[in-house]
Amino acid sequence: MSLWSRIANVLCGDRLSREIDEELQSHIQEAIEQGRDPVEVRKALGPLLRLREESRDVRLIIWLDSLRADAIFGWRQLMKNKVASAAAILSLALGIGACTGAFRLIDALLLRPLPVSQPQELYALARQGIDPEGRFETFDGWAYPDFQRMRAAAKGQAELIAISYSERTDVTYGSDQDMEKAYVQYVSGWMFSSFGLRPALGRLLTESDDHKPNAYPYAVLSYDYWRHRFGQDPKVIGRTFRMGNDLYEIVGVGPQRFTGTEAGTMIDIFVPTMMHPGVIRRDWTWMRTLARVSPGVPLEPLRARLDATSRAFEQERAKGFPGMSQQVIDAMLNQRLLLEPAAAGASGLQDDYRTSLAALGVLVALVLLIACANVTNLMTGQAASRAREMALRVSIGAGRRRLVQLVLVESAWLACLAAAFGGLFAWWSAPVVVGMINPPDNPARLFLPADWRVMAFGLALTVIVMLLFGLAPALRASAVQPVSALKGGQDPHARRRLMHALTAVQTAFCFMVLFVAGLFVATFQRLSNRPTGFSADRVLTLETVARRPQPQVYWDQVTQRLREFPGVESAALASTTLMGGWSWNNSISVNGAPPNGVLSYFMSVSPGWIETMKIPLIDGRDFRPRDTYPGAALVNQTFAKEYFKDEDPVGRSFDMVFDEGGSLHFEVVGLVGDVCYRDVREPILPQAYYPIHSLNTRNALEVKGQDQGTFIVRTSSSNPLALASVLRREVPRAWPEFRVSNIRTQLEIDQSHTVRERLLARLAFFFGVVALLLAGVGLYGVLDYSVLQRRREVAIRMALGAQAGDVARRVTADVFSMLLAGAMAGLALGFASARYVESLLYQVKPTDPTMLALPALTILAAALLAALPPVIRAVRIDPALMLRTD
Amino acid sequence: MRKPESLQGSLDLLVLKILSRQPRLHGYAIMSAIQNMSGDVLRAEEGSLYPALHRMEEAGWVRARWITKDNGRRARLYELTTEGKRQLAAEESRWQAVTAAVNRVLRMA
Numbered sequence: 001m002s003l004w005s006r007i008a009n010v011l012c013g014d015r016l017s018r019e020i021d022e023e024l025q026s027h028i029q030e031a032i033e034q035g036r037d038p039v040e041v042r043k044a045l046g047p048l049l050r051l052r053e054e055s056r057d058v059r060l061i062i063w064l065d066s067l068r069a070d071a072i073f074g075w076r077q078l079m080k081n082k083v084a085s086a087a088a089i090l091s092l093a094l095g096i097g098a099c100t101g102a103f104r105l106i107d108a109l110l111l112r113p114l115p116v117s118q119p120q121e122l123y124a125l126a127r128q129g130i131d132p133e134g135r136f137e138t139f140d141g142w143a144y145p146d147f148q149r150m151r152a153a154a155k156g157q158a159e160l161i162a163i164s165y166s167e168r169t170d171v172t173y174g175s176d177q178d179m180e181k182a183y184v185q186y187v188s189g190w191m192f193s194s195f196g197l198r199p200a201l202g203r204l205l206t207e208s209d210d211h212k213p214n215a216y217p218y219a220v221l222s223y224d225y226w227r228h229r230f231g232q233d234p235k236v237i238g239r240t241f242r243m244g245n246d247l248y249e250i251v252g253v254g255p256q257r258f259t260g261t262e263a264g265t266m267i268d269i270f271v272p273t274m275m276h277p278g279v280i281r282r283d284w285t286w287m288r289t290l291a292r293v294s295p296g297v298p299l300e301p302l303r304a305r306l307d308a309t310s311r312a313f314e315q316e317r318a319k320g321f322p323g324m325s326q327q328v329i330d331a332m333l334n335q336r337l338l339l340e341p342a343a344a345g346a347s348g349l350q351d352d353y354r355t356s357l358a359a360l361g362v363l364v365a366l367v368l369l370i371a372c373a374n375v376t377n378l379m380t381g382q383a384a385s386r387a388r389e390m391a392l393r394v395s396i397g398a399g400r401r402r403l404v405q406l407v408l409v410e411s412a413w414l415a416c417l418a419a420a421f422g423g424l425f426a427w428w429s430a431p432v433v434v435g436m437i438n439p440p441d442n443p444a445r446l447f448l449p450a451d452w453r454v455m456a457f458g459l460a461l462t463v464i465v466m467l468l469f470g471l472a473p474a475l476r477a478s479a480v481q482p483v484s485a486l487k488g489g490q491d492p493h494a495r496r497r498l499m500h501a502l503t504a505v506q507t508a509f510c511f512m513v514l515f516v517a518g519l520f521v522a523t524f525q526r527l528s529n530r531p532t533g534f535s536a537d538r539v540l541t542l543e544t545v546a547r548r549p550q551p552q553v554y555w556d557q558v559t560q561r562l563r564e565f566p567g568v569e570s571a572a573l574a575s576t577t578l579m580g581g582w583s584w585n586n587s588i589s590v591n592g593a594p595p596n597g598v599l600s601y602f603m604s605v606s607p608g609w610i611e612t613m614k615i616p617l618i619d620g621r622d623f624r625p626r627d628t629y630p631g632a633a634l635v636n637q638t639f640a641k642e643y644f645k646d647e648d649p650v651g652r653s654f655d656m657v658f659d660e661g662g663s664l665h666f667e668v669v670g671l672v673g674d675v676c677y678r679d680v681r682e683p684i685l686p687q688a689y690y691p692i693h694s695l696n697t698r699n700a701l702e703v704k705g706q707d708q709g710t711f712i713v714r715t716s717s718s719n720p721l722a723l724a725s726v727l728r729r730e731v732p733r734a735w736p737e738f739r740v741s742n743i744r745t746q747l748e749i750d751q752s753h754t755v756r757e758r759l760l761a762r763l764a765f766f767f768g769v770v771a772l773l774l775a776g777v778g779l780y781g782v783l784d785y786s787v788l789q790r791r792r793e794v795a796i797r798m799a800l801g802a803q804a805g806d807v808a809r810r811v812t813a814d815v816f817s818m819l820l821a822g823a824m825a826g827l828a829l830g831f832a833s834a835r836y837v838e839s840l841l842y843q844v845k846p847t848d849p850t851m852l853a854l855p856a857l858t859i860l861a862a863a864l865l866a867a868l869p870p871v872i873r874a875v876r877i878d879p880a881l882m883l884r885t886d
Numbered sequence: 887m888r889k890p891e892s893l894q895g896s897l898d899l900l901v902l903k904i905l906s907r908q909p910r911l912h913g914y915a916i917m918s919a920i921q922n923m924s925g926d927v928l929r930a931e932e933g934s935l936y937p938a939l940h941r942m943e944e945a946g947w948v949r950a951r952w953i954t955k956d957n958g959r960r961a962r963l964y965e966l967t968t969e970g971k972r973q974l975a976a977e978e979s980r981w982q983a984v985t986a987a988v989n990r991v992l993r994m995a
Contacts, residue, residue, distance in 0.1 A: 024936065026914075030912070046932070051937065059944055
């Protein structure tokens, strides 16, 4: 009670003082009524002010009261300089907000442990090999038979869990026309019990749901999906949905916070691994493997055992490869199994963005430091004008600690206000950045709570920031020498030295931010300007599926119908889209010679496809309707170079050789231009295109039906999406068995490959501008202050005949030498850091002179601009006026 | 913080004792009471009385409230709390022990 009353007394300190005064007055009155002499009474009582202070100190918490007084004083101080304070708060807020936002992303994607029991026991299995260019390459995909062997080998030491790459798949709870997309993941039945998860409803999958291929059509919904798709309807248990040709029964709903182990994707539906068509395939790597290592089991022996098991599996598999050279097989086998900590789960998004987010984190931290340096300079400048006040405080008995507190409280005001605005910025910005991470049709879904981790980070950051910019001015203020300060002659150089040093630091950081931003922007530009070999303008792709294979004739009919549709320039059919993520490859043999180890990549296309995609036909002819697979092929220039050594390939033939044995024979009917097949980053691959008409393997004269294909449509209007909904309806109207499952523009597909680069370029550019702005403002402040301080000196010099140029040089010389030093340091920092971001760059060398000149010139321009007003002011000083006033 | 004085240490005891006899006194009355009862021997330094009262109030030994007197002025009256009664007993016995000890020393010497 006493503590509370004392805290309460702090908050109403004025009333407390009044009450004490009143009580003392009533004492005096009483004494006078008793007939005592007023003067004698007052003397006996002693100085009233001291009594009041003494009583006050008893009745409240002294430090809290002084803090309150300082807080009020600090607030007034801020209000006195509204513009400067607002600028300081805004720049700090941007810095703190950006850092907190970056932390939210990094935490959500990379750090936060999965909501499962003992997440620190989880490891992800991956294999590291060396790619053809000699770089390390890690791959985390596994074949199920391999997984089964490794699971048996690790028994007793670790539990292995198979988890497929998540798929955004069509499912329907009703008819085919009600298809909807859901994120589906095939998981080992024992995953849930191994993770210690309990169902929110019904039951979870168990080991007994995962023994025999294709025998357990049961599904568990994630809680999140259950909430937003079914409104938490408990009757969902027992309902069925169709995915592909299988009918699944919903048996349960997972626990509230669990959204799978793939950070960046929230899984909607979990089904047993045994339902995946790939469980019996030795050559399909479609899943990740997580290991829950029992406590106390040493990692290295476990890793070695798993490595040996997997290697034996691959060796056995390689025996079946005919005609593959030992060299190629060795390269394939020469891989090392890795156990990587996976407490935060394992996802491709993590691998893609680990370095990027770290780089962004560093950039925003630098921006925050630049902002801090600005505020330090601002406060140092203000402290100069308050030196007399401080000296006065010291001479009437204020302790050093009290002065440090006084200034620090003012800093705390700045930091707290900045943190509040920064919090808002982080709250707004993190989801926006997540929204930019993936292409629009497959957005990244990250759980971004404002939980204690984020709060603690924000708080720690605020305190650090406050100390960073507040401590130096506070210590300096408290170290004031009353005698010299009151005489007005404190050493002004000490202060300027600090400010100049900070200018150098700012410049260095700013240079680094601009340098890295330049690298990212250039990377994005080069990637997006790289020719793909085809024209994506106005091209719409319609991924179409049918429940059962449909005779080829219907596919051709629909293609023809689309071709004649108003607003369509040309149309074709293909097995898939270029750069759409699918790839199909095999070895090539020419004249019966063994394959040379270089894989060729394939795609099936209809006649007219190369024309629709605007891929140049260099020699020979396009497909005709009678061409079939196997039989005819179109090849690209790289293919010709690789396998026909630049001889004219048209009219020659090759064999496509299968790993499992057997081959198919093709005759080259045409040579076409090179195009990007999978990605814009990789070199052009040798490619062959096959006719979409595929002969039935049993009856060589019959053309096989297809259950999926992609219509490629080039529209005549500039916005192809305007036709999207019409065409989506037109396809089933042309043949009712067909259903369009996904419509994308080719442009969108192309751009999805540079999403990360675009994000990095945009954010780095934004922070580069902010850094430049802050550094410019800082420079302006320092110069302005130094002109203000040296105006007497300048006036004297001018009175003695100094020219304007001379004055300008004198005023700016120190600062510009600092600028130079800073730029040099920034250059060194930039070079040192470029190594870490190299993996994010594309055809951009950090040592490229333009990459260096750009930030240097930008900073120089900004510096000149910032220096202009103070220099003009210095030059315009009227010596007569100035010297008279002082 | 507080200067040493003649009544140091015993001022609390005296105030508590007075208040235990006569509840609801204001500061001046407490002072007068100490003076009168001690036959003008003990004289509380007027200045130190109020900080002492406020300290005891914070410690929860005494309770204070404002009343308006007949002449319209306000006065702050103090009274003992249960906690204060315990404190008084403790201080009294401590005082007895100390004076007895001092007396023994005086007799021996």
